[in-house]
Amino acid sequence: MPSLYAKTPEELVQLLSLEQKFRGAQIYSWLVKGVTDFDKMSNLGVKERERLKALYPSCISSKLVKTQKDKSATKLLIELEDGALIECVMLTDGQDRKTACLSTQVGCAMGCTFCKTGTMGLIRNLEDYEIVEQMIHLRTLAEDITHIVFMGMGEPLANFGSLMSSILFFHDPKGFDISHRKMTVSTCGLVPGIRKLTEVKVPVRLAVSLVSADNETRDRIMKVNKSYPLKDLKGALLGFQRVSDKRITLEYCMLKGVNTTRDSAAKLAKFTEGLFCVVNLIPWNPIPELGYQTPDDREIRAFCKNLDEFRVNYTIRLTKGRNVSAACGQLATESKKNRR
Numbered sequence: 380m381p382s383l384y385a386k387t388p389e390e391l392v393q394l395l396s397l398e399q400k401f402r403g404a405q406i407y408s409w410l411v412k413g414v415t416d417f418d419k420m421s422n423l424g425v426k427e428r429e430r431l432k433a434l435y436p437s438c439i440s441s442k443l444v445k446t447q448k449d450k451s452a453t454k455l456l457i458e459l460e461d462g463a464l465i466e467c468v469m470l471t472d473g474q475d476r477k478t479a480c481l482s483t484q485v486g487c488a489m490g491c492t493f494c495k496t497g498t499m500g501l502i503r504n505l506e507d508y509e510i511v512e513q514m515i516h517l518r519t520l521a522e523d524i525t526h527i528v529f530m531g532m533g534e535p536l537a538n539f540g541s542l543m544s545s546i547l548f549f550h551d552p553k554g555f556d557i558s559h560r561k562m563t564v565s566t567c568g569l570v571p572g573i574r575k576l577t578e579v580k581v582p583v584r585l586a587v588s589l590v591s592a593d594n595e596t597r598d599r600i601m602k603v604n605k606s607y608p609l610k611d612l613k614g615a616l617l618g619f620q621r622v623s624d625k626r627i628t629l630e631y632c633m634l635k636g637v638n639t640t641r642d643s644a645a646k647l648a649k650f651t652e653g654l655f656c657v658v659n660l661i662p663w664n665p666i667p668e669l670g671y672q673t674p675d676d677r678e679i680r681a682f683c684k685n686l687d688e689f690r691v692n693y694t695i696r697l698t699k700g701r702n703v704s705a706a707c708g709q710l711a712t713e714s715k716k717n718r719r
Contacts, residue, residue, distance in 0.1 A: 484533025536572025
């Protein structure tokens with residue numbers, strides 16, 4: 380059966396043929412709390428619960444298959460209604476702030492050569508309720524998740540409709556009530572999607588996987604650059620910046636001997652000119668079959684020294700979830716169910 384998630388109270392009234400309209404708000408409230416069985420919705424009458432359960436034996440379409448934990452991350456493997464598998468992650472920082480890292484697609488069509496998800500190819504887009512349900516599963520681990528990053532499997536801006544619908548659901552003051560400023564949409568540089576996000580003027584944060592500010596290098600690493608080269612990408616970011624007061628994050632996955640030279644730093648400095656941004660340096664998380672290497676501390680320090688000289692605003696991301704393959708670029712599902 381389809382899910383009841385990502386529906387407004389008014390939509391629930393119509394979908395469930397509720398005679399009393401206020402019941403839609405009641406059911407909506409239960410769903411946000413993670414209650415997916417009508418038998419447990421105690422403020423509904425017994426006969427109504429029986430009627431609704433006959434329609435929807437469960438309000439949720441997906442199920443948790445596996446949980447893996449390390450010190451700062453918990454990764455969930457989730458099976459969707461059609462048997463496809465996705466992963467999502469809960470990240471915890473030093474201040475015990477909890478962030479949900481959600482997937483928007485089964486697999487990914489972008490084919491970035493440093494990312495394991497890209498080896499799957501695109502299986503399909505997720506429905507809005509399948510994005511929301513990841514949060515429901517994660518909240519069984521911790522109810523105090525305050526931030527969301529759409530940085531899991533897939534390219535969020537390639538599934539724009541479901542992405543925006545889920546953002547609307549998460550932001551609803553009567554539901555999760557998560558501020559737009561606590562939600563971040565990540566992209567590999569899909570320029571039409573960035574422009575579309577600019578047009579809708581929903582004040583979420585934007586993160587862009589840059590990896591290199593040299594077109595030739597970026598062409599080799601990220602095939603999206605062949606369609607939308609750096610000049611087009613920067614133009615889209617400047618457009619986003621004009622309508623948003625949010626600082627843009629440029630994700631820079633450091634690959635040993637590939638994008639950590641002095642020339643790489645100089646070109647990165649040039650790209651950031653005029654942008655209100657921070658460069659987030661991410662040492663590559665090992666994926667043996669992809670053939671890259673993680674730079675050692677000496678190489679990272681040398682690159683940072685060059686960035687300092689060129690006055691680039693940057694931070695270094697502490698690796699989280701690497702021990703359970705939950706770190707940046709490591710998410711992928713290998714079941715035969717995802718190869719149909």
